[in-house]
Each structure stands twice: as C-alpha cells, then as structure tokens.
Amino acid sequence: MKTIVIGVSGGIACYKAVEIVNQLKKDGYNVEVIMTKSAQEFVTPLTFKTMSHNPVVTDMFDPVREWDSKHIDLAKAADLFVIVPATANIIGKIASGIADDMLTTTVMAARSPVLIFPAMNTFMYENPIVQDNIEKLKKLGYNVYETAEGDLACGDFGKGKLLPWEEIVKIIEEFKR
Numbered sequence: 001m002k003t004i005v006i007g008v009s010g011g012i013a014c015y016k017a018v019e020i021v022n023q024l025k026k027d028g029y030n031v032e033v034i035m036t037k038s039a040q041e042f043v044t045p046l047t048f049k050t051m052s053h054n055p056v057v058t059d060m061f062d063p064v065r066e067w068d069s070k071h072i073d074l075a076k077a078a079d080l081f082v083i084v085p086a087t088a089n090i091i092g093k094i095a096s097g098i099a100d101d102m103l104t105t106t107v108m109a110a111r112s113p114v115l116i117f118p119a120m121n122t123f124m125y126e127n128p129i130v131q132d133n134i135e136k137l138k139k140l141g142y143n144v145y146e147t148a149e150g151d152l153a154c155g156d157f158g159k160g161k162l163l164p165w166e167e168i169v170k171i172i173e174e175f176k177r
C-alpha cells in the first residue's frame with residue numbers, strides 16, 4: 001500500500017485538507033498526517049486522526065510517543081509527501097532550510113517527491129519574497145502548484161486560493177515521478 005504523508009500548515013484552507021485525507025484513505029492509501037502548531041488552531045488533530053485512521057503527528061518532542069526519530073521514519077515511509085495547504089511561512093521555511101518543527105524537519109529528510117499546494121491571501125501570494133521562495137523550491141525539484149483565482153476567505157478577490165480539493169486528489173493520485 002502506498003504511503004502518502006500530508007503536511008498541514010496553518011491556513012484557513014485546512015478544512016479542505018480534511019476532505020483530501022478522507023478521499024485518499026477511501027481510495028486505499030495509507031495516509032499519515034503531520035500538523036503544524038498553527039494548523040491545529042484551524043482543525044483538530046482528532047479530525048485528521050479519524051479520517052486517516054492513523055495517529056496524527058504534531059509535536060517533535062512528544063514524551064508520550066515511543067518513537068524517537070518519527071521524522072526520519074515518516075520521511076522514509078513516504079512514497080509521496082504533500083503539503084496542503086502550504087502557508088507563506090512554511091514555503092519560506094522550507095526554501096530557507098529551516099527545520100524547527102515536525103513538518104519542516106520531516107520534509108527536510110524526505111527523499112520522495114514533494115508536492116506543495118500554496119494557499120494564502122493575494123497580497124501575500126504576490127509578495128516577491130513568497131514568489132522568490134516558490135521559484136527557488138521549483139528549481140530545487142519541489143513540485144509547487146499554482147493557486148486558483150477567486151473569492152478569498154478574507155473578502156479579497158484574486159490569486160492565492162487553494163485549488164479545489166478534488167483537483168488536488170487527482171494530481172496526487174496521478175502523480176508520476
């Protein structure tokens with residue numbers, strides 16, 4: 001069975017990642033979810049645990065867990081690593097080589113293809129720093145996808161909207177190395 005690691009960072013589109021995990025699980029994948037601290041402000045780990053049927057990884061230094069190198073185990077287990085939604089922050093951290101939480105540390109160790117689906121306010125998305133980081137990641141072989149254009153949760157209209165979740169599932173399932 002293929003393992004897909006889903007990294008969820010803290011944007012309003014987190015609830016759409018729930019649908020993605022649900023669909024991938026239904027389609028027969030082993031889905032492992034890693035959430036950033038901010039992501040847990042939007043959706044609880046319990047929701048992802050229920051949808052993925054796996055414990056959700058949230059903390060680098062969780063004393064309750066038995067593993068001591070879960071980030072490496074997950075990175076090795078991943079056939080595909082997907083970050084959805086990807087915040088401006090997580091994109092910047094990955095592009096800068098920062099590994100200061102479970103998600104950024106695990107993606108740093110990943111050997112599988114990494115698919116990144118950005119979602120943020122238009123002004124954030126069009127910020128040259130964000131665009132530079134996206135270009136840098138693309139040059140390094142990360143698969144960074146376009147955003148959709150439309151009404152954003154904050155009331156603005158423009159780029160930065162997460163692609164429809166059904167489209168993301170299709171991209172993941174049809175992804176060829």
Ligand SMILES: Cc1cc2nc3c(=O)[nH]c(=O)nc-3n(C[C@H](O)[C@H](O)[C@H](O)COP(=O)(O)O)c2cc1C
Pocket residue numbers: 008009010011012013036037038039086087088089090119120121124
């Ligand atoms: C209501 C709300 C919605 C947010 N939505 C987004 C978003 O869609 N995209 C984004 O890049 N940041 C968004 N943020 C800001 C991030 O949560 C913030 O930059 C955070 O540090 C991201 O942390 P993470 O990348 O570790 O998950 C939002 C914040 C709030 C309060």
